[in-house]
Structures are given as C-alpha cells and as structure tokens.
C-alpha cells in the first residue's frame with residue numbers, strides 16, 4: 001500500500017516535469033504544425049545551467065536555497081528563451097513554406113549543435129550536485145515501508161500547477177492568447193487583421209522554451225545529477241506525452257505527462273527499471289497506430 | 305483618392321494572375337468588381353495586402369505607397385478585408401472573433417463598437433459565446449463583416465459576401481452595404497458573382513477577365529451594356 005502510494009507520488013512528480021516540457025512541443029506544433037526537435041535540448045541546457053549555477057552560488061557562499069533557486073530559474077529562463085527564439089529564427093523561419101522535411105532536418109541540426117556546445121563547455125562527464133532541498137513528510141507506513149512526500153516533490157508539483165494555471169489563463173483569456181490561437185487556425189487571416197504573425201510565433205517558441213527551462217531546473221534540484229543524454233530521453237518522453245494527450249492540446253500535454261510519469265514509476269517498481277523506457281516508446285507507437293489524435297486532441301474534421 | 309492601383313502584376317509561380325491592373329476607388333464610393341471564376345478578382349484584393357506580393361506596379365492607399373509593406377502593417381492602415389470564404393476563426397467564440405477584429409484598434413472603443421455590431425447584426429449578440437464554426441453560412445458571413453468593421457476601416461473590401469447564402473441573407477448583406485455607405489460614409493470595394501445585385505448597389509464597376517480589366521463604367525452603364533448582360537447577367541458564362 002505505502003509502496004504503491006510512493007510510486008504514485010514519484011510518478012506524479014515525474015509526470016509534472018514531462019508535462020511542462022510537453023507543453024512546449026504542443027504549443028509549437030499548434031502554431032506551425034511542426035515538431036520542434038530541438039525542444040528536448042532546451043531542457044538539457046537549462047539543467048546544465050542549473051548545475052553550474054547552483055555550484056557557483058554555493059562557491060560564492062550563497063546559502064539561501066530560495067534565493068539560489070530564483071536566480072538560477074531566471075538565468076535559465078532568459079537563456080533558453082533566447083535559444084528558443086534563435087531556433088525559430090535560424091532553423092524554422094527561413095524554411096517556412098518549403099517542404100515539411102527541411103525544417104525538421106535543420107531542427108535536428110540545431111539540436112546536435114547545442115548538444116556539442118554544451119559538451120564542449122561543460123565536458124561530457126556526469127555532474128552531481130548535493131541535494132538542495134532535503135526533508136519531507138512521511139505519509140503512510142505499511143509492512144515496514146514508509147511512503148514519503150519530499151519537500152522538493154511538493155515544490156515541483158506546486159510550481160507546475162501554478163505555471164499551468166498561468167498558461168491556461170494566458171492562452172484562453174488574454175489578447176496575446178487569442179492572437180496565438182488565431183495563428184493556429186489561420187495564419188494569413190491573422191496577418192490580415194494586423195497581427196505580426198512572426199512575432200507571435202517567436203513568442204510561442206520562447207514561452208515553450210521557458211517552461212522546459214523551469215522543468216530542467218527543477219529536475220536538477222530533484223535528482224541532483226545531470227546526465228548528458230537526459231535532454232534526448234526526456235525530450236522523447238515529453239514528446240510522447242504530447243502525442244498521447246493530443247498534440248496541439250494544452251491540457252492534453254499535461255495529462256499525457258502525468259500518465260507517462262505514472263507508468264514509468266509503476267513499471268520500474270513492479271516490472272523492470274532497465275526497460276522502463278520501452279514502456280514509453282511502446283505507448284508512443286500504440287497511440288500513433290490506434291489514436292493519432294490522442295486523448296484530448298481534436299479529430300481533424302472541422303465544420304467551416 | 306482612397307485607393308489606386310497602377311499597372312499591377314501578380315504571379316502564383318508560373319500563373320500570371322494579374323496582368324497590368326489599373327483601378328481606383330474614390331472616397332465615399334461603392335465600387336464593384338465583377339468577372340467569371342478564376343478571372344483574378346480575389347487575387348487583386350489579396351495583393352493589396354501583399355498576398356501574393358505584386359511583381360510590378362504600384363498600390364497607393366490614402367496617399368501612401370503600400371506596395372512593399374508587410375501584410376500586417378498594411379492591415380493596420382484603415383483598410384479591412386472580408387475575404388473569400390469568410391475565414392472566421394472556427395474554434396473561437398463569436399465574441400473572440402470580434403475581439404480579433406479589434407486587436408489593433410483603440411481598446412477604449414471596444415465596448416461601443418461591439419454595441420454597434422449587435423445593432424447591425426442582432427443574431428451575433430445572441431450567439432456571443434458560441435463557437436464560430438458552428439454558425440450557419442449566413443451568420444458566419446455577418447460575423448466576418450462585423451469582424452472587419454471592428455477595426456473602424458475607411459475602406460472595406462468584400463470578396464463575394466453573398467456566395468452560397470440563402471436569398472434572405474443576400475438581401476441583408478446588400479442592405480448592410482448600402483447602410484454602411486450611405487449612413488456612415490464608408491468607402492467599399494465589392495467583388496461579386498452576383499453581377500446584377502452588385503452593379504445596382506455600386507456607383508461604378510469594373511469587369512475583369514483573364515487578369516485584366518476589360519471594361520469600366522458606372523453601375524448603370526454596365527448594367528445596360530450588351531456585353532455585360534450577355535456574359536454575366538442573362539445566365540451567360542464568360543470564359544475565365
């Protein structure tokens with residue numbers, strides 16, 4: 001019982017992180033109809049910024065965890081939104097209107113470039129940092145096992161809920177959100193109403209990147225290690241989450257993230273930790289085969 | 305002079321869609337552009353916004369050369385388009401569509417302008433929270449016109465607003481056009497397949513064929529012209 005509860009807690013935490021990254025995939029897909037394959041790396045970069053930032057701040061004698069976290073978050077968000085902007089500007093915009101394959105290839109190029117840049121500046125080693133936030137709450141004990149909700153897990157879930165609420169408000173209630181949705185539905189018409197479509201697309205890339213940055217920082221704080229391929233693996237998992245939830249759907253991305261997180265947690269506990277990634281990829285294939293529009297995605301029929 | 309096109313050419317790849325268009329619209333006029341399917345009428349309206357960008361010629365709106373401006377910058381001038389096929393945002397509510405029309409307008413006017421639209425098209429007020437994609441064709445057309453008017457344009461461009469609509473709606477659309485022009489002094493450039501209605505509603509008209517203007521005159525003269533009658537009015541079909 002307590003063991004299952006622990007997996008539930010772990011799964012939801014992980015799922016929240018996947019969900020945050022998935023939102024970036026889903027928003028970019030919504031607006032330009034392309035999977036941004038450089039998106040997973042944004043998460044990796046921000047994780048590396050977090051490791052470096054935390055290490056530096058500790059070296060300079062900063063002991064306040066909230067302060068360190070805030071500084072690192074701001075730096076990571078700034079840096080990655082510039083990166084998100086650059087990816088769109090350099091890899092996508094010049095190729096808009098060409099074949100669908102061209103921007104995909106140039107995005108993969110951007111992704112490789114970024115991975116190498118980080119590898120060069122950071123070295124390819126795994127970099128551990130000491131846990132930032134310790135402690136937690138014991139929730140339940142059965143059969144000698146205690147399910148524990150750590151403070152860092154609580155923080156991750158709270159931040160995710162807050163960001164999700166803010167984003168939902170931004171997209172559904174503000175003028176920018178309307179412009180963003182208008183671009184999704186008819187870009188030419190949106191421009192004919194006086195809206196700068198390029199700017200809206202750039203902002204969408206930057207917003208998606210910022211969420212992935214927050215996810216990267218939180219994961220670093222949570223696990224304390226950054227492995228070079230986390231960008232790649234987490235990227236594919238978040239992508240699966242976006243597809244599972246229905247690519248283009250914001251709540252779908254979050255739901256997909258939670259489901260993937262839960263499956264992964266339970267799978268590694270009850271089946272096999274080594275093959276947990278297999279579970280994710282099987283889901284991706286099954287969804288693509290049987291329900292390509294995902295759980296909350298709209299089928300591509302519109303009465304116009 | 306509200307709008308002036310001189311020697312405008314436009315291409316879609318190898319298709320030469322506009323072949324030297326000279327056309328003008330004076331302040332306060334209703335001008336109509338008629339012609340068979342594929343003549344290049346929609347292309348002409350879209351080319352005013354650089355979609356497609358003209359390959360030669362000059363477009364002047366309100367004493368400003370807008371030929372090379374980006375689409376969204378042109379749209380911020382006092383010129384609004386009700387495009388072919390309406391192009392409302394189907395997954396947004398009626399209200400959101402209207403707000404989209406006013407994105408670049410003064411926010412202080414929003415409330416007053418919404419009220420004006422409800423007075424013009426009462427059905428829109430009843431459907432405010434409904435998804436625009438679920439409206440009937442006629443209602444969508446009214447929404448598209450209202451969305452264009454939310455920007456308070458001086459020049460309103462309408463691309464076949466009566467296409468596919470029931471007679472009752474067609475009447476309503478033409479009545480609205482007259483009201484906007486006579487009561488509010490709005491200048492209007494109207495594309496129509498329904499040449500009879502259009503020529504009667506317009507001060508002047510142009511006939512377009514194969515990307516060129518082949519005839520121009522007052523609405524009355526064109527209505528009386530044997531050529532126009534044969535091609536567009538008495539069930540005749542001009543070759544595109």
Ligand SMILES: Nc1ncnc2c1ncn2[C@@H]1O[C@H](COP(=O)(O)OP(=O)(O)O)[C@@H](O)[C@H]1O
Nearest residue numbers: 316319321339340341342343344345346347348
């Ligand atoms: N987006 C487009 N791409 C390529 N050709 C187009 C496009 N739009 C229109 N055309 C072509 O340009 C010509 C003029 O079309 P259009 O302006 O739509 O005519 P009209 O509005 O008078 O029916 C036609 O030959 C049409 O096939």
Ligand SMILES: [Mg+2]
Nearest residue numbers: 345346347388
């Ligand atoms: Mg047309």
